[in-house]
Amino acid sequence: MHRVAVKYCGSCNPQVDLSRLGAELAGMATELGAAIVPLEQGDIDLVVILCGCPRACGNKSEVKARARRFVLVAGHCLDGKPVSEEKLVLSLRQHCLTFIDAAKDT
Amino acid sequence: MKTGNQYRESLRKLNPQVYLMGEKIASVVDHPAFVPHINAAALTYDMAWAPEFEALLTTKSHLTGEKINRYTHIHQSHDDLIAKVKMLRALGQQVGSCFQRCVGHDGMNAVYSVTYDIDQKKGTQYHKRFLDFLKRVQKDDLMISGAMTDPKGDRSLSPSKQKDPDSYVHVIEKRKDGIVVNGAKAHITGGINSHGHLVMPTIGMKAEDADYAVCFYVPVDAPGVIHVFGRQTNDDRKCSCTMDQGNPEYGIVGGEALVVLEKVFVPWEHVFMCGEYEFAGDLVERFATAHRQNYGGCKTGVSDALVGATLLLAESQGSEKAAHVREKLVEMVHLGETLYACSIACSCQGYAMPAGNFMADPLLANVTKLNVTRNVYEISRLAHDIAGGVLATTPSEADLRSPCVGKYVSKYLKGVDTVPAETRIKLVRLLEGMTCGTALVEALHGAGSPQAQRIMIGRQANLERKKRLAQKLAKIGDQPKLVC
Numbered sequence: 001m002h003r004v005a006v007k008y009c010g011s012c013n014p015q016v017d018l019s020r021l022g023a024e025l026a027g028m029a030t031e032l033g034a035a036i037v038p039l040e041q042g043d044i045d046l047v048v049i050l051c052g053c054p055r056a057c058g059n060k061s062e063v064k065a066r067a068r069r070f071v072l073v074a075g076h077c078l079d080g081k082p083v084s085e086e087k088l089v090l091s092l093r094q095h096c097l098t099f100i101d102a103a104k105d106t
Numbered sequence: 107m108k109t110g111n112q113y114r115e116s117l118r119k120l121n122p123q124v125y126l127m128g129e130k131i132a133s134v135v136d137h138p139a140f141v142p143h144i145n146a147a148a149l150t151y152d153m154a155w156a157p158e159f160e161a162l163l164t165t166k167s168h169l170t171g172e173k174i175n176r177y178t179h180i181h182q183s184h185d186d187l188i189a190k191v192k193m194l195r196a197l198g199q200q201v202g203s204c205f206q207r208c209v210g211h212d213g214m215n216a217v218y219s220v221t222y223d224i225d226q227k228k229g230t231q232y233h234k235r236f237l238d239f240l241k242r243v244q245k246d247d248l249m250i251s252g253a254m255t256d257p258k259g260d261r262s263l264s265p266s267k268q269k270d271p272d273s274y275v276h277v278i279e280k281r282k283d284g285i286v287v288n289g290a291k292a293h294i295t296g297g298i299n300s301h302g303h304l305v306m307p308t309i310g311m312k313a314e315d316a317d318y319a320v321c322f323y324v325p326v327d328a329p330g331v332i333h334v335f336g337r338q339t340n341d342d343r344k345c346s347c348t349m350d351q352g353n354p355e356y357g358i359v360g361g362e363a364l365v366v367l368e369k370v371f372v373p374w375e376h377v378f379m380c381g382e383y384e385f386a387g388d389l390v391e392r393f394a395t396a397h398r399q400n401y402g403g404c405k406t407g408v409s410d411a412l413v414g415a416t417l418l419l420a421e422s423q424g425s426e427k428a429a430h431v432r433e434k435l436v437e438m439v440h441l442g443e444t445l446y447a448c449s450i451a452c453s454c455q456g457y458a459m460p461a462g463n464f465m466a467d468p469l470l471a472n473v474t475k476l477n478v479t480r481n482v483y484e485i486s487r488l489a490h491d492i493a494g495g496v497l498a499t500t501p502s503e504a505d506l507r508s509p510c511v512g513k514y515v516s517k518y519l520k521g522v523d524t525v526p527a528e529t530r531i532k533l534v535r536l537l538e539g540m541t542c543g544t545a546l547v548e549a550l551h552g553a554g555s556p557q558a559q560r561i562m563i564g565r566q567a568n569l570e571r572k573k574r575l576a577q578k579l580a581k582i583g584d585q586p587k588l589v590c
Contacts, residue, residue, distance in 0.1 A: 010158075010189070058161060
């Protein structure tokens, strides 16, 4: 079971609904063959950094250092590529699946 | 860290003397007049446990390395100053009102640096005492009120010249084990639902005012501490209805009290200044800087919700597409974000004090608050403009529910067909609570009145340098050479 952590920016004034994204991620975890665990637990395969805007306050080196891979949502942007909020959940799912599949192959 | 319910339970264990409408209150936590304010303060605890807000509401103590609520933290960097502002915006959005815990937080940051300075100059032990106190605040996640404003009596006279010596809090006796104080502190936000009060002087002082240069912590239920809760606009609604409150969960304003100190004993371990009058002004200015820094965070967060309420109301009335309505909404956002920009700017321009803690830039913090005193009124005026006269005339919740006239209220208070009258009424009441009355006065006078900000801006303006800049451009007098 892949260990996935979720780290939020702080949600001061998010442009996208971070709580909904987090809930969707938790909902699809089993389907992805993953367990959502606290970042502090260590041995994390993937950290999904959920930031509400391009400032991306959660995008910190100490956060990324705690996982083998990371995915960054920064407002309407996923890993540097613009994505509308309607497509964000699906795109996030695809990204996570890609990373998890890649982890299986290594 | 506590949760919101643990905070409520911790208040239940206390026995403060609180008066409201002439009656002594048996249980602060359960009285409907206080529940919204306690809910607002409780959210500063609960949001620390929510993953979405954890990064803003929590941090690591520089004293112990433990995870703490940010409200018990002493800022250690620019990032901390910025995080505070963002935290306040997040809270303002969720609460739509004042959540009270900031005053004490800012007081602790100011006292942290001033006690260090006093010790450096005078060889006293205030800073160590304060650190011991702060460690307990962090460990027990206490809510501390910031009690600065004295009643002041005759404003033209200094504290020691007042006809009534209690116009300012002062030391009336010094003992081996502590001091005894008399006086009162006014407008104390969250006073009745805090664990204790951090009492600070309110103005700079001279040698003759030494007995008034006093700073200390006193538990909310210490003998001799008496709270008289202040009235607010429409406060009866908290005890008589729900929908007509507008924001029934969190209220319309922080909830302020007159805190009387009637021969209150304070042990030395909780005394952080006693007679060092030359430092009173520094304490006031640093507290004021820290607190004025905030308002572009909290008030912008509240404005975010207000803009949402105004737009929803316009939609319920079918007016949201009108060009002037869109323009006014944009202006409301512009004004709110201007305040946020000010708070972020003064945080980015902050710097370390000799004690090691970080403070916002005083000039920009005062600019922040002075802009708040104007912009919040203008944001409210625009909301009123869009809402229409219904803001001042809507029938009561009781009439909406009345078997006799409810059908008329439902019929004639409806705007567009798809939005029930009840929804429109809820929005009207939310807008009413957020923009009419006490909330506006708090935006004007909270953290100091506009003139106080102008005085600080005047002091920091560096007008002499500005004159030299103009002289150089107009080639008046000696021209300094630029080194190329």
